[in-house]
Amino acid sequence: DAGVTQSPTHLIKTRGQQVTLRCSPKSGHDTVSWYQQALGQGPQFIFQYYEEEERQRGNFPDRFSGHQFPNYSSELNVNALLLGDSALYLCASSLVGSVDEQYFGPGTRLTVT
Amino acid sequence: AQKVTQAQTEISVVEKEDVTLDCVYETRDTTYYLFWYKQPPSGELVFLIRRNSFDEQNEISGRYSWNFQKSTSSFNFTITASQVVDSAVYFCALLELNTNAGKSTFGDGTTLTVKP
Numbered sequence: 298d299a300g301v302t303q304s305p306t307h308l309i310k311t312r313g314q315q316v317t318l319r320c321s322p323k324s325g326h327d328t329v330s331w332y333q334q335a336l337g338q339g340p341q342f343i344f345q346y347y348e349e350e351e352r353q354r355g356n357f358p359d360r361f362s363g364h365q366f367p368n369y370s371s372e373l374n375v376n377a378l379l380l381g382d383s384a385l386y387l388c389a390s391s392l393v394g395s396v397d398e399q400y401f402g403p404g405t406r407l408t409v410t
Numbered sequence: 411a412q413k414v415t416q417a418q419t420e421i422s423v424v425e426k427e428d429v430t431l432d433c434v435y436e437t438r439d440t441t442y443y444l445f446w447y448k449q450p451p452s453g454e455l456v457f458l459i460r461r462n463s464f465d466e467q468n469e470i471s472g473r474y475s476w477n478f479q480k481s482t483s484s485f486n487f488t489i490t491a492s493q494v495v496d497s498a499v500y501f502c503a504l505l506e507l508n509t510n511a512g513k514s515t516f517g518d519g520t521t522l523t524v525k526p
Contacts (some may be wrong), residue, residue, distance in 0.1 A: 328512065330512060330513075330514075332514075332516075338518050339414075339501050339516030339517050339518045340455070340501070340514075340516045341516070342513045342514060342515070345512045345513065352512065355513065389514075391512070396505065396512040397460060397462070397505055397507075398460075399505075400457070401447075401454065401455040401457075402454070404454065
């Protein structure tokens with residue numbers, strides 16, 4: 298039973314570029330949440346997707362957008378990258394009725410130069 | 411608004427010492443969960459324990475124990491007889507079920523270093 302997977306593992310982008318990160322939830326899970334973890338800080342909630350719609354959103358600008366596919370996998374897109382977007386991006390999956398049982402993926406480390 | 415505070419930024423102990431990591435939370439919700447996660451250098455968050463707001467029973471699991479006190483809004487975590495492999499960043503997190511269902515709020519973590 299595969300856990301949460303994320304790709305790519307590492308990514309280097311230049312300021313102003315756009316990036317897409319991918320997440321496959323744990324088998325049987327239907328809800329995907331994305332978190333940003335800057336160096337030395339705790340993860341910050343970006344948004345959550347269920348039934349291909351954004352259910353909740355944290356305090357992040359519109360440059361951060363997402364998508365969920367019919368197979369429950371999800372993408373996080375960030376436009377017009379800033380140096381401050383450099384962080385570890387974590388994906389977590391759960392069942393809609395059991396949001397307390399959240400499983401995290403290994404993360405994608407994004408470096409913006 | 412929800413908030414999690416981990417006042418200890420870094421803790422350093424010698425192997426076999428006991429160590430307690432503190433966590434204080436703020437919430438207006440009556441139904442919530444509290445978590446402890448471990449994050450080794452690889453970056454993946456490893457789930458350690460979950461407690462809901464109606465379960466103040468403290469628990470011991472091997473070398474780990476937890477102390478949940480609603481009266482002081484604290485959820486502290488103790489490692490007994492620490493080992494070098496316990497070295498990691500530990501995060502406390504809060505999940506409100508009524509007001510922010512699905513949105514976990516994390517503290518900024520406590521970096522634990524266990525020296526041989």
